[in-house]
Amino acid sequence: MSTGAGRNTAPTAVGTNRDVLRVPGFRRLALAWVFSNFGDSVLFLTAAIWVKQLTGSDAAAGLVFAALGLPALLAPFTGRLADRNRRRPLLILTNLAAGGVVLTLLAVRGAGSVWLVYGVIFLYAICSYITAAAQSGLLRDLLEIRLLAPANGVLSSIDQGLRIVSPLVGAGMLALWGMDTVVLLASGCFIVAALVLATLTLAETVHVRAEDETFWKSTTAGISFLRGHPLLRRALLSLGIALGATGILNVTVFATVEQGLGRPPEFLSVLLGVQGGTAILGGLAASGVIRRLGLRRCMVSGVLLLAGGVLATALTVLPLILAGAAAVGAGVSLLVIAFVTLRQEATPLDMQGRTAAVTQVMTNLPQVAASLLAAVLIGVLPYQVLVAAMGAACLLAAVPLLPRRTGTPVRAAGPGRVE
Incomplete structure (x- = not known):
């Protein structure tokens, strides 16, 4: 090899x-x-x-x-x-x-x-x-x-x-x-x-296929690896819950603009511009945050920023809603970049593509499912109720990342400290 x-x-x-x-x-x-x-x-x-x-x-x-x-x-x-x-x-x-x-x-x-x-x-x-x-x-x-x-931060900012x-x-x-x-x-x-x-x-790297490796075993190896890795399994669960919650935001943000702020739908471009701008800054700052806090704490910080940002969209005060949009952009960047870095460090070289593919599924499908559910519920529930549920889901996403009192702590094979 x-x-x-x-x-x-x-x-x-x-x-x-x-x-x-x-x-x-x-x-x-x-x-x-x-x-x-x-x-x-x-x-x-x-x-x-x-x-x-x-x-x-x-x-x-x-x-x-x-x-x-x-x-x-x-x-x-x-x-x-x-x-x-x-x-x-x-x-x-x-x-x-x-x-x-x-x-x-x-x-x-x-x-x-x-x-x-x-x-x-x-x-x-x-x-x-x-x-x-x-x-x-x-x-x-x-x-x-x-x-x-x-x-990862530079590519995310691009x-x-x-x-x-x-x-x-x-x-x-x-x-x-x-x-x-x-x-x-x-x-x-x-x-x-x-x-x-x-x-x-x-x-x-040249990858050699094992003699006893079947097509199905090879295809599902990424799923098996992530499921069997103590920290990655929990981190992927957190990522799926948090980004799934943003699928609800894709629906409720229209109500935030029209009902909460009393502005036309076109004002959404302002919120998306603020969110996109801080997502770029979050990508550029991610390596510094990881250097100071480690990968796990960076992910927790991203989840908490995301939770605060989505809860702010239930308010009716423009500066606070703009601050919430900024927090969402930065929080998602920190969470995703820290997770991707952890996955790359912890995953064997010959399994990078398969674990990356599983990550894509776990980030995309929960968002789509949450958006569809929110599109149905927003017709019968006040949007603030959906925002509150979304904020609670984001806070719940931090739970799998909390340090455990028992067992040996899991560390990534590299400088991005996990603790």
């Missing part, structure tokens, strides 16, 4: 954002992440708006998001794919495939061919799951363990920033020049990402 360049050292402290940006390979990976994420973000929301224009149906537009979420069910298989192949070539081919698949949207010319939109979104969403799974292992091969936290900018760009292009220009831009972004990744050089 070959060894990646960054794994021979035994660091004693979490690195900084500046440290990780000094690594040429990471700078290339981050640049590819900018292009692939921009292509992803500019397309999916614009596609929903486009389907609404073509059909006049809200339900038809909503099916775009359903097509985007369905590949989560295939995550164990995409994770296995990322663990059983060299990850850099896989990322290159996946981005090229995404760029090609997206071009199929140029054939859509009316409501009768909207089915093609759903198929394309489904396929390119599979590509995004493969990309996320492969990138987790690539980071472990590329970086010292002490640089994982700042690397992601959050593009989520603010890309949909605006896509919607503007759709209004001015039509959907074909958005399709060409998204396809070009994926192709450029592949070209950038082609210039990345690193020593990748």
